[in-house]
Amino acid sequence: MxxxxxxxxxxxxxxxxxxxxxxxxxxxxxxxxxxxxxxxxxxxxxxxxxxxxxxxxxxxxxxxxxxxxxxxxxxxxxxxxxxxxxxxxxxxxxxxxxxxxxxxxxxxxxxxxxxxxxxxxxxxxxxxxxxxxxxxxxxxxxxxxxxxxxxxxxxxxxxxxxxxxxxxxxxxxSYPIKQLKVQSPKIRKDRASVVTFGPPSCPFSLAAKDIAEKACHNLPHVEYEYVDVWEKPKKALELGFPGTGPLTIVDGKFLYWAANTTPETLRQRIIQHLKERGLF
Structure with a gap:
C-alpha cells in the first residue's frame, strides 16, 4: 500500500x-x-x-x-x-x-x-x-x-x-474509551525515589538510565530505580508511569524526558527537591 x-x-x-x-x-x-x-x-x-x-x-x-x-x-x-x-x-x-x-x-x-x-x-x-x-x-x-x-x-x-x-x-x-485509572506513587518520608521508565523500543532508554544513575550516585536519602516498562508493566503503572517514556521522575514529579539533560544538571535538580523536602 x-x-x-x-x-x-x-x-x-x-x-x-x-x-x-x-x-x-x-x-x-x-x-x-x-x-x-x-x-x-x-x-x-x-x-x-x-x-x-x-x-x-x-x-x-x-x-x-x-x-x-x-x-x-x-x-x-x-x-x-x-x-x-x-x-x-x-x-x-x-x-x-x-x-x-x-x-x-x-x-x-x-x-x-x-x-x-x-x-x-x-x-x-x-x-x-x-x-x-x-x-x-x-x-x-x-x-x-x-x-x-x-x-x-x-x-x-x-x-x-x-x-x-x-x-x-x-x-x-480515535475510538471511544473510558477515563483512565491513573495511579500515583507512594511517597516515603525518609527518602526520595528517582525512577526512570525505559521502553526497550526507544534507543534513548539506556542513555536516560546512565544519566540518572550518575546523578543519583552517593546522594543521601535517594533511592534510584530503572524500570523496563515492557518487563515490569504493573510496577511501572504503580509508580505513576503515564504510558510513555523514556521518562525520569522524582517522587512522582517530572525531571526530564529521554536523555535531554546532563548528570550535573539533574543532580542539582534532585538536590533542590531534597532541600524542599527537608532531606538535604
Missing part, C-alpha cells in the same frame, strides 16, 4: 527498515555516543523479536525521495505496559516518538512536517479501517511544546482520553 500527499510518499515499514528509522532517531547528531549505539542495537533486537515474522510494522514517509518520518503501529493487546483501558486486540497503538519527524526538520520546515504527519496518520487510519481495527491510541504533546501535538491528532478524528499536565502530554484515541 502506497499513499501520496502532494510530495509525501508513504510506504509500508517492516523490520528491514529499522536501520533507516534509527538514522532518523539521531538526525542532526554528527557522532553517535557508544551508549546510544547500544540503545539502537537494543531497539533493533527488540523489534525483530516483537515482530516474530510479522512483515508490517507501520509506515515510512519519504519527502522528495528522502526518508523523513515514520509511524509504528502495534496491536494494543501486545503492548504490555499500556493502561488496561487501552489493551484491546481490535485496536492499534502508537508509542511516543513512534509518529516521528526529526526535530531539526520540524523546526526548519513546519509546513512540510505537517504534511508528513498528516500523510502518516491518514495512512494509519486507513490501514486500521481496512484491517478490522476499531481505532488507534497514542501519545500527543501539549500544543506548542513538541510534535506531534494534540492538534495533529485532532485533525484525524482523535480525542483526548487523559491529560498529564505535569508532563505536557495527552493520551489520545
Amino acid at each position: 502506497n499513499a501520496k500527499s502532494q510530495k509525501v510518499v508513504i510506504k509500508p515499514f517492516t523490520v528491514d527498515h529499522i536501520r533507516e528509522q534509527l538514522k532518523l532517531d539521531v538526525e542532526g547528531s554528527e557522532t553517535v555516543p557508544a551508549i546510544l549505539e547500544e540503545g539502537m542495537k537494543r531497539k533493533t533486537e527488540f523489534w525483530k523479536q516483537f515482530a516474530q515474522g510479522e512483515e508490517f510494522l507501520g509506515f515510512m514517509a519519504y519527502y522528495r525521495d528522502v526518508p523523513l518520518g515514520f509511524i509504528n503501529l502495534l496491536r494494543a493487546s501486545f503492548v504490555s505496559y499500556l493502561f488496561p483501558e487501552f489493551k484491546r486486540s481490535d485496536t492499534l497503538h502508537v508509542e511516543n516518538k513512534c509518529l516521528y519527524v526529526p526535530s531539526p526538520y520540524v523546526e526548519e520546515h513546519p509546513q512540510e512536517s505537517r504534511e508528513i504527519y498528516d500523510a502518516l496518520l491518514s495512512a494509519a487510519v486507513q490501514y486500521a479501517k481496512e484491517n478490522g481495527f476499531v481505532g488507534i491510541s497514542g501519545i500527543a504533546w501539549q500544543d506548542g511544546v513538541y510534535r506531534p501535538d494534540k492538534s495533529t491528532y485532532e485533525r484525524h478524528g482523535f480525542k483526548v482520553v487523559h491529560a498529564f499536565p505535569e508532563y505536557k502530554i495527552y493520551t489520545v484515541a
Whole structure:
C-alpha cells in the first residue's frame, strides 16, 4: 500500500527498515555516543523479536525521495505496559516518538512536517479501517511544546482520553474509551525515589538510565530505580508511569524526558527537591 500527499510518499515499514528509522532517531547528531549505539542495537533486537515474522510494522514517509518520518503501529493487546483501558486486540497503538519527524526538520520546515504527519496518520487510519481495527491510541504533546501535538491528532478524528499536565502530554484515541485509572506513587518520608521508565523500543532508554544513575550516585536519602516498562508493566503503572517514556521522575514529579539533560544538571535538580523536602 502506497499513499501520496502532494510530495509525501508513504510506504509500508517492516523490520528491514529499522536501520533507516534509527538514522532518523539521531538526525542532526554528527557522532553517535557508544551508549546510544547500544540503545539502537537494543531497539533493533527488540523489534525483530516483537515482530516474530510479522512483515508490517507501520509506515515510512519519504519527502522528495528522502526518508523523513515514520509511524509504528502495534496491536494494543501486545503492548504490555499500556493502561488496561487501552489493551484491546481490535485496536492499534502508537508509542511516543513512534509518529516521528526529526526535530531539526520540524523546526526548519513546519509546513512540510505537517504534511508528513498528516500523510502518516491518514495512512494509519486507513490501514486500521481496512484491517478490522476499531481505532488507534497514542501519545500527543501539549500544543506548542513538541510534535506531534494534540492538534495533529485532532485533525484525524482523535480525542483526548487523559491529560498529564505535569508532563505536557495527552493520551489520545480515535475510538471511544473510558477515563483512565491513573495511579500515583507512594511517597516515603525518609527518602526520595528517582525512577526512570525505559521502553526497550526507544534507543534513548539506556542513555536516560546512565544519566540518572550518575546523578543519583552517593546522594543521601535517594533511592534510584530503572524500570523496563515492557518487563515490569504493573510496577511501572504503580509508580505513576503515564504510558510513555523514556521518562525520569522524582517522587512522582517530572525531571526530564529521554536523555535531554546532563548528570550535573539533574543532580542539582534532585538536590533542590531534597532541600524542599527537608532531606538535604
